[in-house]
Amino acid sequence: MNYTKQIQDIAAKLFAEGKIDVFVGYRLNGFDDNQVPVLITDPQDVSKLVFTDKSVFNLVNYLKTDHTRRKRIGLVVKGCDSRSLNLMLTENQVKRENLYVVGICCEGVVDDTGQKMQNCTECVVPDAVVYDELLGTSGRDGSGRDGSGSRDGSGSRDGSQTHPYATTHPYATTHPYAATHPYTVNVDIAALAEKPLTERAAYFEEIFENCIRCNACRHSCPLCYCAKCCIDQETATLYNGANTTSAAFHALMTWSLHLAGRCVDCRNCEKACPMHLPLHLLHKQNESVIYENFQEHLAGVIPEDRGAFYKYSLKDPDDFIM
């Protein structure tokens, strides 16, 4: 997967036509072949842009900063990123007419160790669902997809379109950082959920104990766009800001419940976490509960779909209530 040339051409063309003020893409980090996000404002700099399978970060995160808020933006999105963009559009955080979206038919990105990210091996929406221009062809390798995704451009510019892969649903099995961190050795979420309560309690206690409360997970999440976050309250009456296991439990649980039904599993939080905590477990747990009980689609795939907590059904399960 290498779209470096195409993306450079598109960015140069957009700058020449005066359609954008900023282009958000990836560049090499200067040390090795890993990449970092870059905001390009000068047309001279478009040669810095790259896109390969090391382009791991979710650039939609940069739409919530002051640098980009009132500007016209060109942007590169993979499948998962485009779903978070879809949610930001639905929640009126960005204006579609200010964006020029370069969608990618993603083949999966790799982590530091060169292995494919685990969420990519299970991805069911690899192609961008919101785009003005789509690079690559969909349904390439056939794993988890049927190749029938029509790409007639009907979803372009005026929003997005329903994705044909939205009907199947993956579960997490193993963790991409398994080799590098003891807390993330082969996290099998289904097996974990079936373990005795005491083992789960001990497992999560260790995770919460190792959280250093840097809030990088919150900052790296494209959907955590609140100007004032509830877990930043400095009055300890409402929220305990201390760096303790108990406070980390409180913060991470609150955070994951705010993202329940909205998380698109881009794993930007885990890439940002300095302690390599398997944060996706909380989101995946919520996602599986929502899918099993409410039959909700994947978040962000359907335009104007605001997620599970913004609607209800009379048939929702009621047997857990006395």
Place this chain on the structure above:
Amino acid sequence: METEVKDQLVSIEKPELIAPPNWEPVIMGILCNWCSYAGSDLTGTSRIQYPPNIRIIRVPCSSRVDPWFLIKSLQTTADGVLVSGCHPGDCHYITGNYYARRRFLVTKKLLNFVGFHENRIQFSWVSAAEGPKFAKVVAKVTEDIKKLGPLHLYKKENFEKK
């Protein structure tokens, strides 16, 4: 941290080993103003006895209950939480409890996933005419939590520097 985890283990399996003598659970009861709170009022005015372990908070609607209330309760003093609202279809605000129902299920499953016993987070529908039912619900929740013993997991005071 080992001690807390061990405490939790003991308290699930053999509560009598960890519970102090004459220990009584503290249950946070979050009741909706229009049905359950009136129901609990009826229980009192009908002179029906129910366990005094419940500490009642009145909220406008069961959909006012942020999952964060439950997390905060379990993190501070409560050994268990009971959230109660109007029966489906009876909500004063028409659809509030339908939205709440979804949140309750996800919250309960998530708290259970990270190590809380499912009986520590309980929900009920109690209408304003169901005084006897409210007494039964509180009795059941109290009994369930007495069986589980005191909650030690993620308790704030266990982690504060002394």
